[in-house]
Amino acid sequence: MTSASPFVLSVIARPPSGRMPDHNFRYWIIAPSVFLLLLIGLFPLIYSLVVSFQQITMTDYDTSFAGLTNYAQLFDDARLWQSIAHTLIITIIALPVELVFGLAMAHLFLERMPGRQIFISLIVLPTVISPVVAGATWRLLFDQRYGPINQVIGWFAGHEVVMLWNITPHLVYPAILICEIWQWTPFMFLILLAALSNVDKSLTEAAELDGAGFWRIFFKIVLPAIWPVMAIAILIRGVDLFRIFDVIWALTSGGPGTMTETISIYTYVQGFQQFESSYTAAIAFLIVGLMSVIVIWAIRRMGLAK
C-alpha cells in the first residue's frame, strides 16, 4: 500500500517542464490546505496554551506568566464539571436511542414496498436542516399554549395541560433529547439502511433455512457485516453530541439557570459573556487535548485512514 507505485517512479525519471516546476509537485499541491489547516489545527492549540498561562480577564490585562493558576481553577470549578456531566448525559441517552431507533427503521424499510423511496426522502429531511433552525422549530412546537404538542397531550389527558417544556427542570432534558433524536435518527437510519442493503442475502437465507432465529442471525451475521459502517456513524454522532451547542442555544440557552449548560455552552459563556480570556483558553486547551486523544485513537482503531 505504501510502496511507491510505478506512477510515482515515472515522475522522478521525467525532467521538469512547463512554467511550474514538477519536482516537489506533491508538496506544492498540499501547501494551501496545510496552511489553512494549521490555522484551525495548530494555531488555536498554541495560542490557547500561551493565553492560559497568563491572567487576562475582563478587568485585567495581565500577560505575565501566571503558572498553572487557570488549570488549578479547572479542578475547583463545579460548574465546568456539571457542564461536562450534562454533555455526557445527553450523549449517553441520545446516541443509543438514535442507533436502535435508526436500526429498527432501517429494518422496516429494508424490503421493497411501493412508495418506499418517497417515505425515505421525506423522513431524512430533518437531518439536513440547520441544527439551530431545528431548535427554533421545536421551540415553537413546545410552546405551552400555542404549540401543538401540549394540545395533543391535552387530547389524551382529556383536559388542558400546561407544560412549560423549556423552563420546567424535569422537562428540559426530554425537550432537548426529543429535538436531538428527531433530527439525527434519520442520519443513523439512512446510513444503516445502506449498510443493511449491502449484507449478503445468501448468508442470512442459509441461516434461516438452518433454523436460526431472527436475533441469532442478527448478532452472528448481520451485525458483524454492518459494524464497520456502524462504528463510523457512531463516531460521527458521538463527536457531534459531545460538542452540542446550536439546539440547546435555540431551545433553552443553557437554562433554567445552568441546568442544561453543556461544555460548549459553558465555554461560550466564559469566553464571550464573562470575558475570562485566560480561563477560557485553559478550558479550550483541555477540550482540544481530550478530544484529540479520543478521536485519533478511535480513527486509528477503526482503520479509517487505511
Add this chain to the structure above:
Amino acid sequence: MTNFSLAATRRWKLACRYGLASLLLVFFVFPIYWLFIISFKTPDEIFHFPPVWYPKSFQFANYAVLFKDGDAVSVLNSLILAGVSTVIAMIFGTMCAYSLVRFKTGGEDFAVWVISQRLMPPIAIIFPIFLLYVYLGWVDSYGGLIILYTAFNLPYVIWMMRGYIEDIPLELEESALVDGCSRWAVLWKVVFPMARTGLFATAVFTFVFAWNEFIFALVLTRTEVVTYTVQVTHYFGGQSNFWAKIAAMSALGTVPVFITVSLLQRFLVRGISMGAVKG
C-alpha cells in the same frame, strides 16, 4: 387454502409496515410542516388557542416584512460565505487529496491528522480564532469568515475527494504524462474533469455545512455579515410577535437545502457518512 392464508398474512404484514411507516412520517415531517405553516399564518392564527392546524389562506406578509426590514440580506450573506468558501475549499482540498492518493504524501499520520481536525469541537477553536481576528480587525468581515469556513470544511473535502480520486484509473494520467503534459496540466485537465461527479456531490455537502453553520457566525459577526442562522436567533428575545419572523426566516434558509439535497438523493448516504458507505 394455505395459499390464501399466506397471501392474507403477507397483505396484513404490508399493511402493518405502511402503518408504522406513516407514523414515522408524521413524527419526522410534522415539525417541518408546522414551521412552514406558521410562516404563512396571520398573527391571529399564530396566537390562537387551540392551535390552528392549517392556515385558512396563504399570505406572504411574514416574508414581505423580512425583505422590507432588510433582514433577508442575511440569506444573501449565507450564500456569499458558503459559496465562496466552498469553491476555495474544493480547489485546495482536491489538490491535497490528489497528493495524498497518488503520492502518499505524509502517509497515514497526515491523513489521520486531517480527519481529526474535522471532529474537533468548534467552540475550542473559535475562542483563540476570535482573539486573533480581533487583533487583525477581521471580525464581522466576509474575508475572515470565508477563511474560517474554508479551513473548517477542508478536512471533509480532502476526505471525500480522496475516495473519489482513488476511483479514477491511473492509466489516463500516465498517458497524459507520456504525451508531455506537466503535472499541473494533468491535475487540471485530467483529474478535475474525471472527478467531476465527486466534486459536484462533495461541493454541495460542503456548501450545506457552511450554509447551516451557526457557532462561528454567532461569534464572528456583528451587523455586516450576519448569516440567516444567526438572524433566526436574533428574534428569540421578543416573547411573542416574532414567531412569524422566526418561521419565515427559517423557511427561507431551509428551502434551498431541501431542494439541493432532494436533487442529490443518490449521493446523500456517501456524503453524510463521510464516505464510509459508497454507492
